[in-house]
Amino acid sequence: MTGVWTHRFEVIMRPLRDLDAPPTHVFIETRTAAQAARDAVTQHPDMKVLSVTRETASSGVFSTVKGDERAEPAVVVPLARVAGRR
Secondary structure, three states: OOOOOOEEEEEEEEEOOOOOOOOEEEEEEEOOHHHHHHHHHHHOOOEEEEEEEEEOOOOOOEEEOOOOOOOOOOOOOOOOOOOOOO
């Protein structure tokens, strides 16, 4: 079995008590975004996770897992009709 078993995630965090502090960027390599968030909180227990983004292996582009920005698809491909259905 081949394939990518781990992904590189960027976790953006801020301190729990200081709301005006600049965000901290933590890079973690793991299988899921949830695991990356848990690992980041384990490494920095005094900080809160703001967003988690995953870097795709093929393009190097970050796809947003949680946050306001969503990555738009480069090409929209229309779906083919299923035979016998309209």
